[in-house]
Amino acid sequence: MDSLRSINVTESPFDPWEYQQSYQTKSMSGKTNYGAMASFIGTMRDFNEGDSVSSMVLEHYPAMTTKQLNQIVDEACDKWPIQNTLIVHRVGEILPAEPIVLVAVWSAHRAASFDACRFLMEALKHRAPFWKKENLVEGSARWVEKNTAG
């Protein structure tokens, strides 16, 4: 079974709910064999490690980002019977409450969607070459050194 996918790294703010709905309408048009969709949305917090954060800048390594995200989706498709995968990730300047990442997975049954969505998100966090620099409310800026545990 051919699995659909879309990977988009964008500097533009996006509405993840509108995005996944319009993506589903467009990519799954005419398909009636999917029975489950699980999604994850990561949003920018206004605090980190005890400090108030006013904004962040997300940097990436474009050629490697695309390659890594495609490999991660390939691995998910090998592990689970997935019908469709969507990944959207922001780069550039991001403000609190703005969505940073959207991962959505469609499958016939719920287990594949739930499990693949979690796998994709964890793999993205550990392997996709993105880096966050936080601008603190008190005026200084700092690089985020590592991911939180979960």
Place this chain on the structure above:
Amino acid sequence: MSIKVLYFASLREEIGRATDLIEVDDAIQISQLWTKATGRNHVPNELLVAVNQEYSDVESKVKDGDEVAFFPPVTGG
């Protein structure tokens, strides 16, 4: 023969540039390339390395035309 070297995030700021073009006579171990490019002997413990956009390690060798990226732990998502 040359190897393109890229630096990202805090490492790019520390080193003060985003890229280097390093001339080599032959294949070279990445740890040696690191020293040649940055002038630093010590390879940081947390340093990540990619060769042609795939994860690698400092023991591996690279050759003419390869693109080698050095960067700190990734923090996306």
